[in-house]
Amino acid sequence: MKLHFDLATVLQGDYGALFLHGVELTLAMAALAWLLSLFVGILLTLIRLTHNRVATAFVAAFVAYHRNVPTLVQILFWYFGISYILPTGLQTILNDYNGQFIFAVVAIGLCSGAYLSEDIRSGLRAISYGQYEASRALGLNFLDGLRFVILPQALRNAIPQMVNHAVVLFKNTSLAMAIGAAELTYVTRQIENETFLSFESYFVATVVYLTISLVIMLLGAKLATYYRIPGVK
Numbered sequence: 001m002k003l004h005f006d007l008a009t010v011l012q013g014d015y016g017a018l019f020l021h022g023v024e025l026t027l028a029m030a031a032l033a034w035l036l037s038l039f040v041g042i043l044l045t046l047i048r049l050t051h052n053r054v055a056t057a058f059v060a061a062f063v064a065y066h067r068n069v070p071t072l073v074q075i076l077f078w079y080f081g082i083s084y085i086l087p088t089g090l091q092t093i094l095n096d097y098n099g100q101f102i103f104a105v106v107a108i109g110l111c112s113g114a115y116l117s118e119d120i121r122s123g124l125r126a127i128s129y130g131q132y133e134a135s136r137a138l139g140l141n142f143l144d145g146l147r148f149v150i151l152p153q154a155l156r157n158a159i160p161q162m163v164n165h166a167v168v169l170f171k172n173t174s175l176a177m178a179i180g181a182a183e184l185t186y187v188t189r190q191i192e193n194e195t196f197l198s199f200e201s202y203f204v205a206t207v208v209y210l211t212i213s214l215v216i217m218l219l220g221a222k223l224a225t226y227y228r229i230p231g232v233k
Contacts, residue, residue: 022183022188044062044117076179116158122158166220
């Protein structure tokens, strides 16, 4: 039996352009979701540091929800649930400006933010109490001490875990196909349906996902090495 490997068909012409568009949308989705998750992760960490019972309970519930509910369900909830309780005008605007993309970014970003908050929290635990005292000795108040002394060290300690979650976040963008976001997995399925070249289509997608994931891991490893705090393993 002779095997026919027609890779050129799925990489040239309109199909090649479609693949490129899928990759671009995937990278944009991952980048925006990562920025949102970093903001949310830092915010949740700061809220926890207030030691307010109500605020701490809220953060714990937020983290528990996002860690225990599948990411796909969260994306579907935002797109089919949250979208319907928004004002009609806002729904119209979202529909006009690629609402699938926006809701996917929000859902994935919030989910990843819950994990990042735990990573940053672990980074804080690795900081000795002497660092807090040193910041006070420099004349910094609590917030300035966190901003200039404690939080930067916590983020540096948490880089390896944050890189791992960056890879997971990137791969989770594929779940956005469930709501029609034209990211890489969505366009791969579309090309496969039109060309009937299943192996070739998913081979290209696999190579792209693998390559980008390895690049993220490599850059993350270099970043972790560069920003590693001396004496901290």
